[in-house]
Amino acid sequence: MAYYLKYRPQRFAELDNREAREALIRIFKSGKIPHAFLLAGPKGIGKTSAARIIAKSLNCLHPKEKGFEPCNSCSICSAINKGNFLDILEIDAASNRGIDNIRDLKEKIKLSPSRGSYKVYIIDEVHMLTTEAFNALLKTLEEPPPKVVFILCTTNPEKLPETIVSRCTRINFKKASEEELVSSLQKVVRGEKLLVDKKVLEKIALFADGSFRDAQKVLEELSLLNKEITQRDVDQIVGRQQAYSPTFLVKILEKGTLLEAIAEAERVAKGGVDILDYTKCLLEELRFYLHGVWGLVNGKESDFKENEILDYIQIFSHAVVEMKMAALPILSLEVAIGRIMGKKGGENGKRVKKFAIKKVAAISEENKDGDIGLGKDKKVNDKQWREVLDRVRPQNHSVEAFLKAAYPIGLVGSVLKLGVYYQFHKECLEKEVNRRIVERAASDVFGLPIKVFCEISSKKQPERKVSEEQDLMAVAKTIFGGEKNV
Structure with a gap:
């Protein structure tokens, strides 16, 4: 089990966020339990954990500490800890955001608690509800049924209607010290x-x-x-x-090209980075640039104008909203990048308008001085190339043979460009199954996600060694003899 789940706070006293912990303890010590809580603050600071502790405190059969700390040993506390207590319903507002979902909830709250003292409804990311859903929820909060408590959790309280906020007891969860x-x-x-x-x-x-x-x-x-x-x-x-800092993308937006920006987004995605979190960090970076332009802080040196930064913030903010509902978040980021580059005009604008966005691999590898090298070939030395061949060999001898008949042109960011002398070799190496073998091997050697690109060389093919000829003959025999396709 993940540490953050295994060591999740189970009592008020275990909440690490001091201000929120003290506020909740004061409320429960008073004995005056509000019908609706609003837990507001950034992600990962204990809002959902606190909501479950509140639910346990309201329903615990043997509460401790003057009757408000859950015992965590009775049948109800155990059921809540396991997530199978019928009188507690957790709702993700991002995926249950419509008025029909709230209407369904309103029908359920008419029923009395089945086992506990209270029915508790925990609505996570409540700011994602639609306007119609908020209106329906408001009527319920205005006339709450007895023995029902709502716990609304949000990372964006500013997006909630004031009418909702005013009917809740708000507990602020600040960033942890x-x-x-x-x-x-x-x-x-x-x-x-x-x-x-x-x-x-x-x-x-x-x-x-x-x-x-x-x-x-x-x-x-x-x-x-x-x-x-x-x-x-x-x-x-x-x-x-x-290595996946949004600073790289900001630099490309400032001075780079559309292809380089799309390549950087692809590099980040392939690195396993959460695209939604990445885009939020990107907005933080742009905010810092904006404060620099306004003279509020000593901002980073850049050629950005105020109107440019404001445009970027608006476009990426829209992308963040789209990502929360998107099946493919990286697409929302790429569309945002395309819109920005289109506004810049020139060659970038033409490319966007023609929808000629071509995929290339990431070009924004961090170099020693902290800048990113855009479009510069980096030579692949003999030792590195031999390591790639050595890693490919155990996986597929035929692919290794074709690589021996090719040569590395260079590394452009995280694109490994290979020169081949025949179209047939190019087609074989670019087959998805073969290309992935080479990309995995190259990624291990160079220490970053690598994409492989092959091109027909105009160079004269050097004479091959006898061993290389034999390797290729063996491959040809395999292919045309029908034993195993490459």
């Missing part, structure tokens, strides 16, 4: 019997940017490598994350 994050991580360290210095935990906390969940995810990833975690281990994980 470094001290709170370290305290949370220390519980995991003790539970998992890890060997971690406090300074290492502080570094993880700094990287987590106020999120308990993100901090625990990083610690879990590190613990898979070794029970004893060092600063160097953290640097490797953080360094890999920073």
Whole structure:
């Protein structure tokens, strides 16, 4: 089980967010339970955990600490912890956002609790509801049925209608402090019997940017490598994350081309980065540039004008909304990039208007001075090429033989360009199954996701060694003898 689930707080006293914990304890000590809570704050800081603790406190058979701390041992607490208590319903507003969903909820709340003292409705990301759904929910909040409590959770409270907010008791969950994050991580360290210095935990906390969940995810990833975690281990994980910083895309939007921008988006997606989170970080980066233009902070040097940044923020903000409902979030990001490059005009604008957006692999690999090299060929040395061949050989001898008859032109960002002398060789290497073998091998050698591109060479083919001729003859025999297709 993931650490953030395994070590999820189960009582009010275990909530790591101090201000939210104290506010909830004051409410329950008073004995005056509101019919609706609004838990607002960034992701990964304990809103859903707090909602479940509230639900347990309201229904626990043997509460402790003056009657408000759940015991976590009675049948009801156990059922809630397992997620199968009928009187508690968790709703994801992102996928149940329409008026019909709220009408269905209104019908259900008319029924009395089956086992517990209260029916509790937890609506996550409540800001995603439609206007019609909000209106229907408002009527329920205005005249709440007895023994029903609503817990609304949101990362964007500013998007909620004021009429909804005014009918709820609001609990703000602020970003966790470094001290709170370290305290949370220390519980995991003790539970998992890890060997971690406090300074290492502080570094993880700094990287987590106020999120308990993100901090625990990083610690879990590190613990898979070794029970004893060092600063160097953290640097490797953080360094890999920073390799997908939105700063690269911002630089391309400023001075690069459409193809380079699309390539960077593709590189990020193939790196396993959550595209929605990435785009939100991109908006944070643009916000910093905007504050620099306004003179509020010492912003980064750039050629951006105020109206450009405002356009970018508007376009990417729209993309974030689309991503939450999209089957393919990367497409929303690419469309946003296309709109931005189209506004820039010139060659980029023409390409967008003609819909001639071609896929190339990522060109924004971070180099030593922190800039990104756009469109520069990087030579592949003999040792690297031999390593690629060595990694391909055990997977498919035929593919290795074709690679021996080819040569590396160079590495452009994360595109490995190969020169071949015959169309037949090009077609064989570009077959998806063969191309993936080469890309996996090259990715291992170069340490980043690699795409392979083959082109017919205009160079004169050098004389091959006898062993290479024999390899190709064996491949040809395999193909035309029908033993196994390449």
